[in-house]
Amino acid sequence: MKVQLHKAVGGVLAACAALAAFPVGVTAQSAVDEIAKYRQQLQDGNPAELWEARGEDLWKQKRGPKSVSLERCDLGKGAGVVKGAYAELPKYFSDADRVMDLETRLVHCMVTQQGFTTADATKRTFGAGSNRSDIEALTAWITSESKGVRMNVALNHAKEKEAYRLGEKIFYFRGGSHDFACATCHSETGKRIRLQDLPNLTEKAGAQLAYTTWPAYRVSQGELRTFQWRLNDCFRQQRFPELQFGSEASVALTSFLAFNANGAPFNAPAIKR
């Protein structure tokens, strides 16, 4: 293509359906309408299903040095319970004595049950073309099993409460060469970057809309992306160093955003620009 088509133009958190009024007249409004139409047309066939199918196989396959499946992995609702599990994550797990999101928990199960080393389990957290990520596929399937389930993240344990409060602080943390925080783009309603609507993650409606539509198949990349990826790539564009997969900051921020989305039916894997 004349311009590089597969350029991984990173994105913004979620494409939102509620559109605000824009400063200029007809042209901008019709642009907004046409983009809504474009998004609508994408809904008809979501390649995320290809990841979901592979993820389900991976969950059930005997893998790793111990040659066991993940079917005894406890995602928070008891060993092997997948249905609705994602809608209650992140949560505190006493066996690991920390708050974990889905991806972190998967790594934990791959290590403790299947016998993978942490290095092997996290070797490819984000896929690129034929170098595919098992974690993305597993996440696609597991999250699809929460479709329609209302977000219900609890802050009961002290560490869950602490994660939420740390996540909130991290959300407002300004740094890097450009002084960006998550809040720079995500704390006002009705704003957009280029033509992408920016959810206001400090309000219930915005947090719900954004959080319940990840993971998502990103058409700009041709990849299924998880929430860990979403945070990782937001920080890249914030000009921060690289967010470590499953790090305390990543889980704390996820706790903050997931809790703010409580009450909304989970609706992913989605498809987005």
Place this chain on the structure above:
Amino acid sequence: MADPMRIRASEKGGIVNVKVLMSHEMETGQRKDGSGKIVPAHFIQSVTATHNGKTVLLAHWGPAVSKNPFLEFNFKGGQKGDKVQVTWTDNKGDKRTDEAAIS
């Protein structure tokens, strides 16, 4: 081996609607990788859909069809429970066939 396709076929009023998602890179042959080398073209060239052994669609594609292709079409004469079979073949000779029952 390539991943299975996702095929949905549903009949309404004598018309069968078929939606297919395929797992394929659809490399254009114009993209450069991280080290600046051209990634060779790799794309589905043909797709054929059959119903009861009869071809109901025959598509020829170039590399400008999007990655993980989506295809939708409609044909007459299928009954619920009949099989729709789809085969794709790419420019390296790889192929994949899957089928789905009409719902």
Place this chain on the structure above:
Amino acid sequence: MNQMRRRTLKAGASAGLLALLAAAGIISPGEVLAADWNKAAFEGKSMQDALKALGASSPATSSDIVIRAADIAENGAVVPVGVESRIPGTQSISILVDKNPSALAASFDLPAGTEPSVTTRVKMGQTSDVYALVKADGKFYMAKKEIKVTLGGCGG
């Protein structure tokens, strides 16, 4: 059988003959298609090259062809395009993107009984006219629609 198969393919048999062989189970439908792939049409750079290779040098403009696509694509890597022909006797539908490095994106042969309406997704390098070319009763017709490709997101 294998030898015959190879010879037939090598000889560049007509699509019709190949279809017959396929129907007889001698070769698989996939092989028919691979042999049938119109290299000149797909590798032709311009609209003109592609049309010529498809044998459709001067198609008539038709308002009976509907291109279903948004005026603006949020990302050029995936642009949903549907084409519906209301021209009686429609045999094939092709989608061409004027400003792509090779204009022809996809061609669909529609046997009798298949509706003259297909949807797929194409890549667009930049804002361009998108053409739908329809062959009906051996004649070619065309319609076009401009689709704008925008820059999105944080741009990095």
Place this chain on the structure above:
Amino acid sequence: MKNPYRFACVLALIAAGCTTMSDQDVSDKAVAVMKTSFNERGQAKLDRLDQDEAQKLCSIPPSAVLPKEVAARIEEINLATVKYPADGKLLGNWRDGERVAQSGIGMQYSDDPKVPAGANCYACHQLTQEEISFGTIGPSLYNFGKIRGNSEAIQRYAYGKIYNPQAYTACSNMPRFGHKQILTEQQIKDVTALLMDPNSPVNK
């Protein structure tokens, strides 16, 4: 975490399952957690997480109102950083400025440090009528020069604002392009020209 007593107190509270960590304690811990949660990559080293005074003071919800004297202090220290061109010329080439305004690369770990950074103005601002893909985080700058007039005072303001927006508005969302050496002096001149030049599409 400078105060060891407070840190011990935080630990004690966590151990007790208590949730009464003070807001300041949580802020301090969040900074500590940030520093253990990132890896340096490419040009983005861990010092990107070392906040300067303005970054620290501005790590608050935008709805929070800064005390007047704090806002004044932030503006004062930032105004002191603004350097005007030695040659006295504030306007470059608006065509080059348009390219800078369109480009969103620069300073990310995924960017080649040898390639000049862009300003990505369109991500947040409307600038021209031709570009329909623009953001709304910042105000529309369409007709910026036409409305304000192409006086030297306005040119100096535009240049200074691009150089360090917090010299004028404490905790502005906009990057401090000159102060943080994101753009070169020439690039800032070019973007200033894009805003001011009567022939620029911004003023058509």
